[in-house]
Amino acid sequence: MTEAPYIVLAAGGTGGHMMPAEAVADVLTNQGCEVFLITDTRGDAIRNAMADANRLVLKTSSHASGGTLSKIRAACSIIKSTIQVRRHFGERRPAVVVGFGGYPSMPAVIAARLKRIPYVLHEQNAVLGRVNRFMAEDARVVALSLENSQRVPKGAYTEVTGNPVRHLISKLSNIAYAVPFGFGEIRLLVIGGSQGARILSDVVPPAVAALPEEMKSRLEITHQAREEDVERVVAAYTEAGVKHRVQAYFDDVGSLLLRTQLVISRSGASTIAELSAMGRPAILVPLAIAADDHQSVNASVIEDAGGGWVMTERDFTPEALTEKLNFLLADPSALRDASDGMREIACLDASERLAGIVMSIVEKERTAP
Known part of the structure; x- marks a missing residue:
């Protein structure tokens, strides 16, 4: 009997990252996957997103604002969180990691790259975010919400999926x-x-x-x-x-x-x-x-x-x-x-499209020599 694929979703910070993650988690769970969430304290506090998911809560902070000392602290928090996530992946290796952007996703995606775990990035906005830009070239797929999204690195492989919305919507x-x-x-x-x-x-x-x-x-x-x-x-x-x-x-x-x-x-x-x-x-x-x-x-x-x-x-x-x-x-x-x-301009099957990309990578990894 084939073991259920273990998929890690990394999202946090705001509902804009958490809601698409929840929508994709629902589809993957219905397809027999075991879904695990990596988030930060702000994502963990969003009450109506992935409330029942098993999770690892990180203490990361953005370096987008503040002085030099704040940026040093933020960098240290990301390094510390990356070590924490890498240890978790050593205990249980995911089939695929999916990053939904924002600084809380960075440690999970960096850890995946270090351990040669395939990862997918999803960009919700019309302009690729800083974390996704930084990690895009080594991603199996950068899933875009909109055609003609801006600031996509030339070496990145992209597919347009749309932005997943919750099942109720x-x-x-x-x-x-x-x-x-x-x-x-x-x-x-x-x-x-x-x-x-x-x-x-x-x-x-x-x-x-x-x-x-x-x-x-x-x-x-x-x-x-x-x-x-x-x-x-x-x-x-x-x-x-x-x-x-x-x-x-x-x-x-x-x-x-x-x-x-x-x-x-x-x-x-x-x-x-x-x-x-x-x-x-x-x-x-x-x-x-x-x-x-x-x-x-x-x-x-x-x-x-x-x-x-x-x-x-x-x-x-x-x-x-x-x-x-x-x-x-x-x-x-x-x-x-x-x-x-x-x-x-609605894309009602975005969750299924993104989940399909994840499952195709799972299958390729299983059949690879």
């Missing part, structure tokens, strides 16, 4: 978008990624408050805010007389998107993948300090497809957002067209 993806015609509710979702976004809490409530009374009476807003901002956001919506639900964290994003008619959000990779899968039009506010400005590139893909509207942080003011909302909510056909544009 893909299952709900065929449900039609409800255009807000007539005098019914207009359901708006404000979400800033796994950590929320302060600028959304600063700008959206006053923008909504300035809308015409007839429009405000129809609005129902669900808003993810940072814990420290929840109270003031609730107060602002209450004063504006708008129906609202404000929380620091939502673990039912799939069901929220199902009801939503317009999203205001950052343009992280997982957010983009889920919005396109569900066909939900969006106003996107790219994070200005994102590495290599990748959120702006992500957002431009959506705008070019007609799936949404991009507002830079500089231009994202209450007055500008009020004007944009007035236009969109008064003309539902624009929202319907944007929903269609979102769906055109």
Whole structure:
């Protein structure tokens, strides 16, 4: 009897890395693999991603910011974590290691390379991240979420798989978008990624408050805010007389998107993948300090497809957002067209494609002389 393939997934830091890993883990598990997670403390704290997976939690830190001493500490943490992972691989050798980018994946991928274990990299964004760029040339496959991804090393072998979305999202993806015609509710979702976004809490409530009374009476807003901002956001919506639900964290994003008619959000990779899968039009506010400005590139893909509207942080003011909302909510056909544009770039079988790459490597390794 053939032993179940032992596959290690390395992801962490944010939901943008963890959610695709969870989606691929589900497919691999259903195909008879044993899946193990290597993550960091932040990834370990994300409650709705791979909660039941066996794991190794590393103490890694990014060297992307801070002074010389911070960078030295970060490098030491990666070296220490790489030794820890290499020891783990010595005790049990994986068939394949899959890195989902970010610094928490680096020790696992370096350890795989040192021990000659085949590894695959997945890039969620339209611009290849620093860790994936560094490790790309020796990867069996660099799996890209988008055609024409930027900053891919010339020597890397790439395949376009799309960005895996969770099973719940893909299952709900065929449900039609409800255009807000007539005098019914207009359901708006404000979400800033796994950590929320302060600028959304600063700008959206006053923008909504300035809308015409007839429009405000129809609005129902669900808003993810940072814990420290929840109270003031609730107060602002209450004063504006708008129906609202404000929380620091939502673990039912799939069901929220199902009801939503317009999203205001950052343009992280997982957010983009889920919005396109569900066909939900969006106003996107790219994070200005994102590495290599990748959120702006992500957002431009959506705008070019007609799936949404991009507002830079500089231009994202209450007055500008009020004007944009007035236009969109008064003309539902624009929202319907944007929903269609979102769906055109969705890749609903990305999990299966990436899992297929992993399994093909497993089979090649088993039959190699």
